[in-house]
Amino acid sequence: MLNLLQEAGPTLQVAGFLDHSFVNGEGFRSVVFLSGCNHHCPGCHNLSMQSFNYGDTLSSKDVFEKIKKNAPLINGVTFSGGDPFEQSERLVPLLENIKSLGLTIWFYTGYTYDQLLENESFSQLLPYIDVLVDGRFEEAYKTDTKKYIGSSNQRILKLLDGSIQEELCF
Numbered sequence: 345m346l347n348l349l350q351e352a353g354p355t356l357q358v359a360g361f362l363d364h365s366f367v368n369g370e371g372f373r374s375v376v377f378l379s380g381c382n383h384h385c386p387g388c389h390n391l392s393m394q395s396f397n398y399g400d401t402l403s404s405k406d407v408f409e410k411i412k413k414n415a416p417l418i419n420g421v422t423f424s425g426g427d428p429f430e431q432s433e434r435l436v437p438l439l440e441n442i443k444s445l446g447l448t449i450w451f452y453t454g455y456t457y458d459q460l461l462e463n464e465s466f467s468q469l470l471p472y473i474d475v476l477v478d479g480r481f482e483e484a485y486k487t488d489t490k491k492y493i494g495s496s497n498q499r500i501l502k503l504l505d506g507s508i509q510e511e512l513c514f
């Protein structure tokens with residue numbers, strides 16, 4: 345495992361960071377918004393974050409240190425964006441280090457689970473993810489009543505070792 349406390353690790357394009365949130369997944373969570381998305385869903389709620397250049401260029405170590413500072417208070421870390429899978433080539437060291445703190449990891453993506461499986465770079469992240477919220481935002485299925493999703497086509501999938509264990513409903 346790359347120890348990010350000693351090495352900078354891969355560079356990430358970060359659109360935003362929340363120390364604490366109750367609305368981006370179950371429990372009290374830090375949230376990393378990663379820049380760049382190719383889905384272009386009509387009605388996108390994070391339009392500016394679709395750009396791959398939006399936000400700040402940070403080392404994985406920089407991001408990890410923000411998370412480590414919050415670790416005593418939070419249940420886990422949520423990755424959103426943008427679509428965080430677009431930076432999948434650079435995310436493994438950060439995810440490994442987050443898991444070493446005993447924190448859970450949620451990921452939001454516009455891809456479906458099956459689409460992620462078909463892409464080697466995307467699927468390498470699945471074993472680190474505890475909960476995957478999958479699917480594009482579809483305006484026709486917009487919902488304000490279901491927790492943690494924006495449209496009812498999106499699924500909240502509990503993963504174990506990269507495989508779906510069950511679909512969660514909140």
Ligand code: SF4
Binds near residue numbers: 381389391
């Ligand atoms: S996947 Fe998310 S960030 Fe990307 S266009 Fe759709 S709503 Fe916007």
